[in-house]
Amino acid sequence: MTDSLRMARRKQGSRDALRGIYEKYRDSLLILAIALSHDVNVAEDAVHDVFVTFAQNFANFELTGSLKAYLATCVANRVRDLMRKKQSQPLGPEQACSVPLDLSEPSRLIICNEELQLLSSALATLPHEQREAIVLHIHGQMRFRIIAKSLGISVNTVKGRYRYGIRKLRSILDSEV
């Protein structure tokens, strides 16, 4: 990925490369952030902050793993910070992604589809740690080992959180899917 980053930089110049990276990963990262925070505003802020920081260090950025995993971890960390800052009592499901596709509502800048709404509401019932493990593993497609490394915890803790989370979600999903 480092090579492709460098190549992108060389070929397109930093501005276009950054724009390309943003366009490529935007939706995936926003979905990740929404699933983690259950709050579109937090999600938007997290993705915004991560890309701004990324841009600040872009010229000298050296990456040894997957760019996607790197960005996903950054977003997850940022979401955690933002939620902590907000002293976040998570929102009810109706506050997050429930507005249907409606062009006439100008204030709604990010609109989630039904699946994401359901998912985000279900995940909101879990502790943040478990949510993080599930979202990074399933949506971020990161291996447990990589998640553990990036969160600075043991692989089994991540696996434990994931398993607990999945188990808790069972009852909710059984009734709703």
Next chain:
Amino acid sequence: MNSAEKIKRLFAKSDITVNSKVDDRIINDVLTALDKSEKTQSVSAGPNIWRIIMKSKITKLAAAAAITIAVIIGIKGFNGTTAWAEVVKAIKNADNIHILSKITKADGLVVESHAWLKNGTMIYDEDPPNEITIDDGINRLTLDTEKKTAQLSDSYSPFEDYMETGNFEIILLFRDEDTPYRATELPDESTSTIRVYEVTYRDIWKGKAWVDAESNLPVRIAADVTEKYKQQVLSLEVIYDYHPIPVEKFSLAIPLGYIELPRIKTRLFNGKVIDEEGKAIAGAEVCASYRDLQGRTNEKGYFAVKLHPGRLSFGRFPMIVRAFKSNDPNRVAWTLLRNPRHELRPLFRPDDGKTKLEQGSGVDIHLVEEKKLLEFIPGDPGRMIFKNETDRNPSEVRDIVLKMTPASVITGQITDRSDKPIANAVVWMDYMEIAVGENEIEIRDLGRTDKEKTMISSLNVDELRGKTFTLTDKNGYYALANLPDVWHKARLEVKADGYVSEAKEIFQEEGCDFMLPRGDATIRGTVIDNHGKPLVGWKVTVRVKRDLHGHWVEYRDFDLEDGIVDSQGRFELTGVPMVPGIRVEMRTDEKPRDWGETELTRGHKFIYYLMIEKPIKFEPGKKDYWVEIVPHRPDITLEIEVKDSKGNVLEGIPVGICSPGNTERIWYTSKLNGKTDKKGICIIEESPYIEPLILWICKPNIWQMHYWEYEREVNMEVKNAINEFSSKYHSTEVTVELEKEKKVYKIPVTLQAMDK
């Protein structure tokens, strides 16, 4: 379908629609940040690793060691020779090491510094510009040469291997398989006494290393920073010397003119271990769910466990403290330390609204009834001493009382599928759960025993960190001893060389035997599409699925490394346990949106090919399997002819395709969108074979509108066309009836004009 599968499916179907205002905000800020950073780059930038080496607290020893080890590891990885492993071994075994390093800065100034290390425990380390650390193995003195202050504390040596900490953090980076460090022996320059190597680190620096051929110890390393990175440092030279260092070098006498600061008090927790009748127990091991905390009781049963003097807190509470005699597996004394100043967090939307989460070092409490929990905790957790009113972490925990109780021992046997016992398998406890009324306690870390500490270095299993574990004997039997006897559920995991790991949830009174499948089969094969193109870089994964009531359900994940498709289209999966129901699946990590301008970018950026899963026929005893995966490349051509209700051809009508509701849906991109020409025909090539395949004719859509703004000029035309025609004609959707062998589809469409 299991929960994980459902969540995967929900994620796959999740989608968002983003207003362009969001993009505008982010892109503007991102580009502004980029511009700013590029302007300041010449002042602030430097290669990261160089900065780490030069500015790190670890000082010159670190710099020297980092380079030395980088060279060592790099060469080992690069040449595959063992010669450099010998050098690592030699330098680790050296009793006396003196390093002189010289850094030439950009302004020509040469900064010299020394570091001495004796017997691995005594260190004298100069950290320019103003810090010197002297550690004699018992105490440590830190001098600030600028402020003229001297600070004493306990030695770090019981907690740190000076050859392996600090420096080692950098070294670990290099140890990764794809280390950017490279070294090549220069046979022409090597002699019978000295071997010479060329060493490089990316395009950042380049130099040479000289190694004594007899002792395998490095003698000198010199490296120049490349032109590009010479803003801060020009070059580095490290000279090694292995002559005996006099012990006086590590004297802790405070130099004249220095002010002695109050000694740093090592944080500790202390208490007593007693038996069931209240009598003191001598020689009991004490450990806590935090890996550094370990101790032993004296003759009167008292213990005092010290924290690493450089650490500022015990870690997080709640924490479990456990004591036992290593020769008595059936008894244990334990208690739970909880911090009264620990901020309890509410669970996210708890069902009942009253559960709080108390999350600590390896112990989580889901707290509902505090009173019941307090009644339950055995022993006496003692008193926490806080230095200040505002401190959230205690500086000490005093007067803990641990009282022996009968312990739980989990035992079982590990065998292979033919009932042959597996010796030396590692069995560890992932977690145990304790229910106290409505409270739940989950313990994942019971502290490290001496025995575990000794064993851990010989085992290469990362999962063992902080875990209670043991090895099986020659008959495959194991026993996890000295466990608190109150758990109702636990999870064990087993790992053995050549076998596939297993995990199991068990309940009290259950034995726990494991039968491990042997991971000795190899699956090789190809992933080449129907046009003969190998799907380079795609991954092939093993899945095990069982047919349950007509549905294929994934029932286990072996967590094997993926096979990567090479330029010939081949892949290989090794160490696969062959079990009935095994399948291979090709996939890509990307979940992209753009069709891309070239086939290369498409292949990566889009789920261009549909996922293929192929079952493998299980044959007992067979070790090698071959599988050919032939994904179907999108090669359908759609010719859409648009007319109005009077039969007149319509020019400039926007046409696009989509596949709503499908996981591998198609997005509206320039490649799959077009406009009708003068003859009223729009041709879309390379459409994927995907159902349902729906044509959208003259259909405005919020997503399209947004995306097209970012596809710039080309799509602005289409967008304008939609705006133009959508006021004249009713938009329409047409489902394409796909047939297996058919490549070209001619689709006539009639648009109804709007009533005036």
